[in-house]
Amino acid sequence: MTSSSRAIRSLDVALALALDDLEAGLSQIEVLARYPGYEDELAPLLATAAKLRRADWPVLSMSARVRGRERVHVALAQQKPRRSFVLPPLWRQLGASLLLVALAVTAFMAWPGRRSDHTSMPGATPTIEATPSPGPAVESTFTPAPTETPLPSITPTPEPTEPPEAADSIRSITRTATATLSPTETPTRTLTPSPTPTATHTPTPTPTSTPTGIVAGAAADTPVPSQPSDDDDDPTEEPSPSATAVVTETPPPPEPTREPTSTRPVPTDLPPLPTGLPRLPTDLPPPPELLLSPSADPSAAQTP
Amino acid sequence: MQDVCSDADMLVLLEAARRGEPAAYDRIYNLYADRVFRYLYARIGQREVAEDLTADVFVRLLKNLPRFKVNRARPVASFSAFVYRVAGNLLTDQYRKQKHRDHQDIDDQPDLADRRPEPLILTTIAESSRELMSAMAKLGQEQQAVLLYRFGEEFSVLEVAEIMGKTTGAIKALQHRAIANLRRILSAEALQ
Numbered sequence: 098m099t100s101s102s103r104a105i106r107s108l109d110v111a112l113a114l115a116l117d118d119l120e121a122g123l124s125q126i127e128v129l130a131r132y133p134g135y136e137d138e139l140a141p142l143l144a145t146a147a148k149l150r151r152a153d154w155p156v157l158s159m160s161a162r163v164r165g166r167e168r169v170h171v172a173l174a175q176q177k178p179r180r181s182f183v184l185p186p187l188w189r190q191l192g193a194s195l196l197l198v199a200l201a202v203t204a205f206m207a208w209p210g211r212r213s214d215h216t217s218m219p220g221a222t223p224t225i226e227a228t229p230s231p232g233p234a235v236e237s238t239f240t241p242a243p244t245e246t247p248l249p250s251i252t253p254t255p256e257p258t259e260p261p262e263a264a265d266s267i268r269s270i271t272r273t274a275t276a277t278l279s280p281t282e283t284p285t286r287t288l289t290p291s292p293t294p295t296a297t298h299t300p301t302p303t304p305t306s307t308p309t310g311i312v313a314g315a316a317a318d319t320p321v322p323s324q325p326s327d328d329d330d331d332p333t334e335e336p337s338p339s340a341t342a343v344v345t346e347t348p349p350p351p352e353p354t355r356e357p358t359s360t361r362p363v364p365t366d367l368p369p370l371p372t373g374l375p376r377l378p379t380d381l382p383p384p385p386e387l388l389l390s391p392s393a394d395p396s397a398a399q400t401p
Numbered sequence: 402m403q404d405v406c407s408d409a410d411m412l413v414l415l416e417a418a419r420r421g422e423p424a425a426y427d428r429i430y431n432l433y434a435d436r437v438f439r440y441l442y443a444r445i446g447q448r449e450v451a452e453d454l455t456a457d458v459f460v461r462l463l464k465n466l467p468r469f470k471v472n473r474a475r476p477v478a479s480f481s482a483f484v485y486r487v488a489g490n491l492l493t494d495q496y497r498k499q500k501h502r503d504h505q506d507i508d509d510q511p512d513l514a515d516r517r518p519e520p521l522i523l524t525t526i527a528e529s530s531r532e533l534m535s536a537m538a539k540l541g542q543e544q545q546a547v548l549l550y551r552f553g554e555e556f557s558v559l560e561v562a563e564i565m566g567k568t569t570g571a572i573k574a575l576q577h578r579a580i581a582n583l584r585r586i587l588s589a590e591a592l593q
Contacts, residue, residue, distance in 0.1 A: 116551075161438075172464075
């Protein structure tokens with residue numbers, strides 16, 4: 098950088114300061130006296146700047162000024178009611194975050210593959226297919242199903258279902274536990290022995306033509322006392338005044354299909370059913386004898 | 402002489418405006434109405450349209466004010482830049498509407514993104530200043546702009562720097578060159 102450019106830069110500063118002084122009301126002579134060494138350069142520039150200051154720059158007419166102010170006041174009056182509902186940005190962000198969390202929780206609760214959501218969703222119908230098998234391991238698979246989902250083999254019944262004699266092709270054993278829990282919802286459980294060693298909760302309305310034992314709870318939130326249960330399956334929040342357990346046995350179709358969505362072991366020492374429901378046996382008879390022969394002992398199939 | 406506002410006053414004024422106090426908007430209007438009008442007039446060249454758009458700028462300013470984040474170190478400069486952004490955006494919208502109506506080519510319109518004053522303003526200024534303005538029209542557009550902002554709109558160097566997106570040092574240098582060139586042009590014309 099040359100000395101001349103450094104001087105020009107200084108003159109830039111001197112001119113800017115001198116213009117500020119002029120704007121502050123000092124005369125040109127007074128201003129020039131404040132910047133010794135720049136008088137010769139500053140004088141013509143300040144004279145030109147003074148011409149620029151005196152120039153007639155266009156201004157807003159008085160009528161336009163009044164009109165504009167009125168429009169601003171009208172807009173302000175229209176905006177005032179809305180402003181009271183505007184939250185500060187921090188609260189808006191917090192509210193949006195809470196909304197997202199609530200949506201995420203709702204989506205998680207409504208997720209069809211979630212295992213325990215039927216306990217908290219009033220419309221969900223938990224379905225338990227318990228299929229005893231001769232094998233040592235008893236597995237259960239369950240998926241929450243909404244009430245709208247038709248279950249081909251089981252209809253959740255709020256009242257005691259028809260007795261086993263009424264069933265035509267389906268040999269069903271219905272046991273009603275009228276015993277007692279509090280609230281309004283009625284669970285329906287159907288137990289059907291099947292050759293598969295699994296207990297299955299199926300959310301999808303897949304018509305299982307398999308010889309399955311199905312335990313279906315009609316009301317999601319309904320507590321069932323002493324149901325052989327998984328912890329997820331436990332009804333909890335509102336006990337029902339009348340709990341109904343329906344145990345149904347269906348004759349197996351020729352070729353059973355097994356499509357469990359997920360499996361997990363069922364504890365062998367299950368708690369007893371509420372009102373005289375037999376416990377599911379841990380050592381079940383072999384599937385062909387149980388399901389295909391009419392002489393199979395139904396009580397053995399019902400007993401968990 | 403236009404109303405002036407210090408940085409501290411501007412902070413108080415903006416807080417009052419955010420609370421919706423009409424007096425605060427009156428003060429803002431008084432501070433910026435002529436500036437906004439000149440800015441628009443320089444680009445449109447039609448006084449009545451520029452006056453109507455000036456009111457539109459302040460209505461839009463009212464709506465956008467809650468989103469304005471003031472630079473607390475330079476409240477006046479940052480708010481002035483904000484006002485001119487609003488005016489520029491409104492002008493852009495106006496040109497779009499006009500283009501849509503008239504089916505004119507965009508090339509026929511002035512450069513909307515360019516905030517520099519155009520020689521158009523020079524033809525609309527009073528007769529007494531015509532010589533000065535015609536000399537100004539021979540300057541480059543940046544030099545015209547800095548003279549318009551500094552002397553026509555009475556912005557400080559800091560405000561002009563904020564509006565034009567330059568440093569204060571660059572504005573000072575630009576101002577120096579513009580005044581020097583204008584003086585040369587005036588001297589040459591006086592000799593002729």
